[in-house]
Structure formats: C-alpha cells, structure tokens
Amino acid sequence: MPAEPVLVTLPERAGLPEAPSLARDLASALATSQPVRVETAPAREIGLPILQLLLAAHRQAAREGLRFDVTVPAGGALAETMAAHGLAAQASPVTIAAGLWTGLEPAGARR
Numbered sequence: 001m002p003a004e005p006v007l008v009t010l011p012e013r014a015g016l017p018e019a020p021s022l023a024r025d026l027a028s029a030l031a032t033s034q035p036v037r038v039e040t041a042p043a044r045e046i047g048l049p050i051l052q053l054l055l056a057a058h059r060q061a062a063r064e065g066l067r068f069d070v071t072v073p074a075g076g077a078l079a080e081t082m083a084a085h086g087l088a089a090q091a092s093p094v095t096i097a098a099g100l101w102t103g104l105e106p107a108g109a110r111r
C-alpha cells in the first residue's frame with residue numbers, strides 16, 4: 001500500500017515574504033522520505049520566489065527518488081505564474097498531467 005503523501009498547502013498570498021516558511025515546510029516534508037503533495041488551490045497570488053522553490057524541491061525529490069506532486073488548477077495562480085515565466089510552453093521541462101505537476105526534466109535533457 002503506497003504511503004499517504006505529506007501535504008504542504010500554499011497560503012492565499014505566496015510571495016517573497018512567505019518563501020522562508022515554505023522552504024522550511026518543503027524541507028521538512030522531503031525529509032520524511034514519503035511522497036509529497038503541494039496544494040496550490042488556496043493561493044490567489046504566487047510569486048517567482050515560490051515558483052523557484054517548487055522547481056528546486058522537484059529537483060531534490062528526483063535526486064532522492066521521491067514522488068513530488070504540485071496541484072496546478074486550470075486558471076489558478078500557479079498556472080498563471082508558470083505561463084508568465086515560460087513554464088507552460090510545450091518546450092518546458094515541466095511535466096503536468098491531469099492538473100498535477102509531477103515531474104521536471106533534468107537540466108540539459110531537452111533538445
């Protein structure tokens with residue numbers, strides 16, 4: 001039976017002031033060696049620092065062989081932030097399926 005994921009939920013506003021707290025929450029979640037799921041639906045605003053933390057957490061989870069999923073509601077704040085920073089393009093290294101960001105290609109893997 002697969003382990004229940006550790007849940008990390010973004011606040012309504014997720015920007016630079018919230019980044020240190022989110023970084024601690026993500027580090028704690030990843031330290032459990034269990035799957036991690038980040039719920040972004042409550043966020044109405046997501047800044048670039050939070051997107052960078054999520055990218056870094058995806059990379060760390062991949063290095064450690066852990067499942068790391070991030071919800072990406074259609075039309076939600078994360079989808080908008082990803083689009084604004086080029087991560088919603090077809091050539092993006094981000095893997096999104098059925099509203100979940102489930103993977104990230106390693107740097108240099110794209111052609």
